[in-house]
Amino acid sequence: MMSDRPHFLLIVVAALVYLFLMLPLVIVVGAALSDTTYLTFPPQGLSLRWFENIFEISAFRRTIITSLQIALLGTLIALLIGIPAAYALNRFRVELPKWLGTLFVLPILVPEIVFGFALLKSFTVGTGAPIFLSLLIGHTLIVLPYVVRVISASLASFDFSIEEAAISLGSAPVKTFFTIVLPNVRAGVIAAFILAFITSLNDVSVSLFLTGPGISTLPIQILAHVEQFFDPTVASVSVLLMFLTVAVMAVVERTLGLTFLAK
Amino acid sequence: MTQPLALQAVSAHYGTTKVLEDLSLSVQAGELVSLLGASGCGKTTTLRLIAGFLTPTTGSIQLGGRDLTRLPTHRRDIGLVFQNYALFPHLSVLDNVAFGLKQRGIGPAERRKRAVAMLERVGLAVLADRAPGALSGGQKQRVALARALVIEPPLLMFDEPLSNLDAKLRVDMRVEIRQLQRSNGTTSVYVTHDQEEAFSISDRVAIMNAGRLMQFDRPEVLYRRPANTFVARFVGFENIIPFKVVARDGDRVTAETAGMILRLSQAAYGAIPDSFLLATRPDGLVVSTDPMAEGLSAQLGLRTYLGRAYQYQCDTQAGHLVANGSLTTPLEAGTSVKLVPMPEQCTILPADGAR
Structure with a gap:
C-alpha cells in the first residue's frame, strides 16, 4: 500500500519530538559542567567541581545511600511478595475472583500524592514507626504493582502443563516452582527488578510525605537544596541520577533487549 | 513393573457441576485403554484424577494395590504425555529426558546412560544436546514420550498426544506409541476425541458422555455391537x-x-x-x-x-x-x-x- 520508507514529514516530526525530549537533558548536563557558582546555560568554563561538591555535602552523601538502600530493599521485598502473588494470580486464574488482580494495581491508580499522605497519616503518625521503615513500606507498595504486572505478563505465556509434567515426574511442587517455573520467567523477574528499582529511586511524591528529620531520599534532598542554594550541584546530581538510570537500562538492553520492558 | 489400574465409583464435582459421575473402570496390567468422547465428556477430568491434579469427590483409585486417591501427584509414579508436549524450555533434550531420573536420586552418569538409551529408542539420540525449541512437533512428542517412559512408570497416560500434529504424522506416531507401549508392556490410559485413533491403538475403549461411561469394550465390539443409542450414533x-x-x-x-x-x-x-x-x-x-x-x-x-x-x-x-x-x-x-x-x-x- 505504502512505500517502506517513512514519510518526510514523519521524520521531521519524530526529530522534533526527540529534540523536545532531549533538550532539557542537554541543558542540565551543560549546567552541571559550568564553572560558575550559579546555575547557568550555556556553561561558562568547564569544571567537574560541582560533581565533587556532591560528595562534599554530607546531606547528599547520606541521601544517596538512603535512596539506594530503600530502592534495593523495597524492590527485594516487592519481589518476595510480588512473585508468589503473580504466580497465584496466573496459576489459579479461573478459581480466583477477578478483583484480586486489580487489588495489586491499586497503588498506581491512586494519585501518588494522596497515597503518600494516606501513608503518613495512617502509618507514620498513627503508629509512630521509624521514618526509614515508613519510607521502605511506602516504596515497597508503590513498586509492587510494577512487579506483579511485569511478572504476570511473563507468566501469562508460561504453559503450566510444564509444571505439571515436572510434578508428574516426581518433583515436589515447591521444588518445581524453583527449578522449573522460576527459570522460565527469569527475564520477567529481572525486568521487574529494574523497573521497580528505578521507580523507587526516582520517586518524589510518596517520599515527600514520608521523609522526616534526619532521613531523606536523594530527590527530596535535591528539592531541599534548590530551595536554599542556586549552585550547579543540583544539576550535577541530576546528571548522576540520569547516568545511573542509563547504566541500568544499558544493562537491560545488553542482556534482554528493551522491547521486553515495552510489553 | 506393569500394574493394573482400578477406578471405583469415582465422582468429581466442580462447584455444583458434576463433571464425572460414578465412574468405575478397570485397566488390566499391560493393557492400553482409551477414553473417548467429545470435549466436556469427562475424559480429561478422569485423566487428571488418576494423575492427581484433581481429587475425586467420592470413590477411589488404585494402581497395583496402591491406593492413589489421596497421594500427591509427585509420589504417584505416573508417566504423562501432554498434548502440547510440555517440555522444559530451559533444559536440553537430554536433561528433559533425565529429569525424572534425577528426581529419583539416580547419579549423573547413570542418568545420562539411561536417557541416551531411551532417546535412541525413539530415534532422537543425535538431538540430545538441542534445546526443545529447535525441534519439530513430532520430535517434541517423541522427547516427551521418552521422558515419560525413562522412569519406567507402572502407568503411562496420554492426554490427546497427537492433536497438534498433522494428519500423516498422527498416524505414524500412533503406531510408534503402540509399538513402544507393547514392547514395554506398560499399562496405559489414552485420552482422545478421535475415534479412529482410539480404535486403532487400544485394547479396549471407554466411550464417555456427559461425565458418564457409556460403554467399555474392545473396539471390535463397540464398532459392531453398540450397547445404547449414544454409542450407536457415535460409531x-x-x-x-x-x-x-x-x-x-x-x-x-x-x-x-x-x-x-x-x-x-x-x-x-x-x-x-x-x-x-x-x-x-x-x-x-x-x-x-x-x-x-x-x-x-x-x-x-x-x-x-x-x-x-x-x-x-x-x-x-x-x-x-x-x-x-x-x-x-x-x-x-x-x-x-x-x-x-x-x-x-x-x-x-x-x-x-x-x-
Missing part, C-alpha cells in the same frame, strides 16, 4: 428405527414401525424384545428395486457419491433414513424402493436404551 449407526413386535412365530418375529411391517429372524438378529430399536449404518440397508423385497418402503432423495458406493437420503413413514446403494446401478431421486436391513450389519437395542 456411525445413522439409522435408528423404533419397532414394536406384533406377532411371534418361533424364530420369526413380525415387527411394526409407523405402519410398516418387517419380518425378522431371531437366529440372525439374536433375541428380540417386544419393543426395540433397530440400529444400522447406511451400509446395513440394501437399496432394492424389487417391490416384493422384505424391507421398508422408501422414496429416494438426494444421491451423493462416496467412492465406494452411492449414498441416498431416503424418506420413509418411519422418518428420514440413510442407505448406501451399489455403484453399478445409480438410481434417480423419487424412485420407490425397499430398504432391506442386513442382519449382520444391524444391532438390536432395547427401546429404553435411548439417552
